[in-house]
Every structure is written in structure tokens, then in C-alpha cells.
Amino acid sequence: MATRIVEPEAGPRSKRAAILAAAVDCFGETSFEATKWSTVAERVGIGQTALYHYFESKTHCLLTIMRLELQRSHDKFTEATEDVTDPTEALRAAIRAAYDVSDHEVLQMRILHNHMDLLSGPRKSKREEAERVEARKLVQLVERDWMNLLVRGMSMGVFPLRDAQLLGASVLGLIVSVWRWYRPSGPTPLSEIGELIEGACVRMVAT
């Protein structure tokens, strides 16, 4: 059932990847609304209209970036937790994985969480809507990832019983809230932030 969108296979002279990378830089640093679509084209070294060979619209590109980031987040969660049986350790591993990211991925996170509201309403065009629907599915997947982790801990008696859905959403909300203000150039290194959040989440869930 959970069918991934097939990434258009890269013809050897495809600039899709380059466009996505440039768009992440622009949208992440300047904001989606404020960056001109034509600026992205310039950076890649093609005319504005060539963009429409790869993406149906500026928004379609944004939605693609968001979906890819969600896919990455989900995969990383799975990878980090699959071999960890102890729930508290799994929680810690998941959080450490969440903050083990490159600068480029930080931008993707920022873009994703600054435009979550895009995922609620339907889109007019086909391909945009496809990306949106897929992204929404992934959001729910990620939410379930965290909830399941809590449910497991609760049923094993390691975590006190609480509304796992609500608590999961809270943990997730706490973790991703960092991406709204964190800047790699800022005073606090990400590792330090991660450690504080890790502690906070464990107290929140396991106390």
C-alpha cells in the first residue's frame, strides 16, 4: 500500500537534483515567499522556463522538498531505533538521530516546518496534489513512529500510561520546534541543544 512516489529517473543531463539543491538553499535562507523562482533558475544556470520541465510550479518544487525531507526523517527514525529493544534507549536514539543532520538538512527541516500548513488544504494541479497527499501520509507515518515508540514503552511498563497520541505529538512538536530558530551560525551548537532536548523528552515521557 504505502507506495512511494517514483522519483523521475535522472537522465544523464537532468538538472532536477541541482534545482532541488538550489531551491533548498534559496527557500531555506531567504524564505520560500521571498525568493523569486527565476533566482533559482539563475543559480542553476538555466532560463526560468526550463524549471517547468522539472516542476509544475514553484509550489510543486516546495512540496517535493518537503516530501523528500519527510521521507528522510522517517527512514532515519527507523534506522536508528530498529535494533534497540529498551524503550528509553530507543527514545534517546531517535532523538539523537533527529539532530544528527547536515547544514543542508537543517535548511530542509526549516522549510518543511515553516510550510506544514500547505499540507492541510487540497491543491488544484495533479502533481502538486500527489506530492501533498504523499507528504501528508508521511507526516502521519512519522507521528505513528513516535506514538508506537511510546506505546511500546507504556505496555512494557517502562513509561507511565498516558495518551500516547497526544504525548507523541508533543514530543515531536518539542523536537521540531528547534528548527524554527536554530541557525548553524548561532551561539549554541546543535549537539548541546540535542542533549537538552533528549533529557527533557525522557523526563516528559518516562517520569
Next chain:
Amino acid sequence: MATRIVEPEAGPRSKRAAILAAAVDCFGETSFEATKWSTVAERVGIGQTALYHYFESKTHCLLTIMRLELQRSHDKFTEATEDVTDPTEALRAAIRAAYDVSDHEVLQMRILHNHMDLLSGPRKSKREEAERVEARKLVQLVERDWMNLLVRGMSMGVFPLRDAQLLGASVLGLIVSVWRWYRPSGPTPLSEIGELIEGACVRMVAT
């Protein structure tokens, strides 16, 4: 120093308040980007161009809504905590106050937190920039509100010593993360959400 922007005094036939109310409804339900500025005008019952008598631009209106909401949040925090000496009780009171809001205020929260990124970059026009600067000040004020609460608890020995700035930002992030997904029509009543978050924050801070 902290000089509030003087609200343009309402001439008796001013439609400013009506425009703000309509804009909150539109921006909150349909999203800022997707609602046409002219739709707001329609709702109020005036021509599109009349809007420019009150606001310099669509964005200027948005920034005003955001500033007003921030002002409200700060005032409410102060009011809820000023008479409470016990830090844990003050924390609880602040959180309860944060979730003691009308449906209209829920929309304002949603709008505010969906467009926080607007506050980082400077604006081109004067009045927009004034609102932006004022809003940023208020953001820092609110952040300091929470941080000070934690600092007080820590120095009184009630809360374990931790990075109060980071922890404050986290608490705040957790609390406001709710506004991204909460809908008054949803299955979980706000009171229940508030209670869970209240517990979570106390564990996070006081354990």
C-alpha cells in the same frame, strides 16, 4: 523604552477593527497565502482599494495581527503569574493561561506561529518594518517571560539547574506547537490537551 505602537485611534466610522477580524478569519481558516486580499474587502463590505486606507499592504495587515497576538500573549502571561510566588504553581498558571483562549484567538495563534519566519528578515516599507520590529521585540519579551520563570525556580532551588534560555525556548516551543494542528472541531478538547502539556512541562522543568 518599550514603547507600544500607538493603535490608530478609531474614528467613529473606521473599519479597521472589522478588517482585522475578517482577516483573522480568512488567514486562519484559508491561510494567508491562499486568501485573496480582495476577499477580505468583500467580507467587510468595501472595495479592495479601501483596504489601503488602513493597511499599507496585505503583509502589513498580517504583521499587525501577529503583533497584537503577541501583545495579548505577553499580557496574559503577566496577569496569570504576577501574584503566584511558588515557581511550579506559576508555571502551571502560565500554561493554563496559554490555553485559556477563544476560538478567534486560536486562529490568531495559528496565524502567528505559521508566519514567525516573517519576523527574521527586514521589510521594505516603513510601516511594515515598524510592526515587524515591534513584533520581534515582543517575541523576545515572551521568551524572557518564560526564561525568567525558570530562572526564578532554579535560583529558589525548586527546579534543577539547567540552561534556562534553552529550556525556556523548549517549553515555549512545546506549548505553541499545539497551534499548528489543533482545531476546535477536532476530537480532543483543548482542556485535555492543556492538562497533558501542563504535566509534561512540569516534569520537563521540575524533575
Next chain:
DNA sequence: GATCAACCTGAGTTCAGTTCAATTCGGTGA
């Protein structure tokens, strides 16, 4: 070296946001 699809372009269209010049409204003071 013909063919075909992927890739690209310049010129032109659209549309929401915005500007402008001109007009109406309603309270105030002579």
C-alpha cells in the same frame, strides 16, 4: 545521418497586489 525524447528558450499571458487621481461622506465652526 535520421529519429526521437529529453531538454531548453524568448515572447507573451495572467492575475493578485498595489497605485493614483478623483469623489463621497459626515462632523465642525462661521
Next chain:
DNA sequence: TCACCGAATTGAACTGAACTCAGGTTGATC
């Protein structure tokens, strides 16, 4: 009572960034 003034409003025109279209290149494959 009426002239006046600023607040409030308007229709018509402008702007600029997203997007469309009709066609042109490129280069891998046969």
C-alpha cells in the same frame, strides 16, 4: 445654513512574478 476639511472610498490603470506556448537544440540510439 453652508462652506470646509479630513477621513473614507472608489474605478481605472499599473506592476511584477508566476506561468504558458510554440517552437528550437542537443545528444544518445538505431
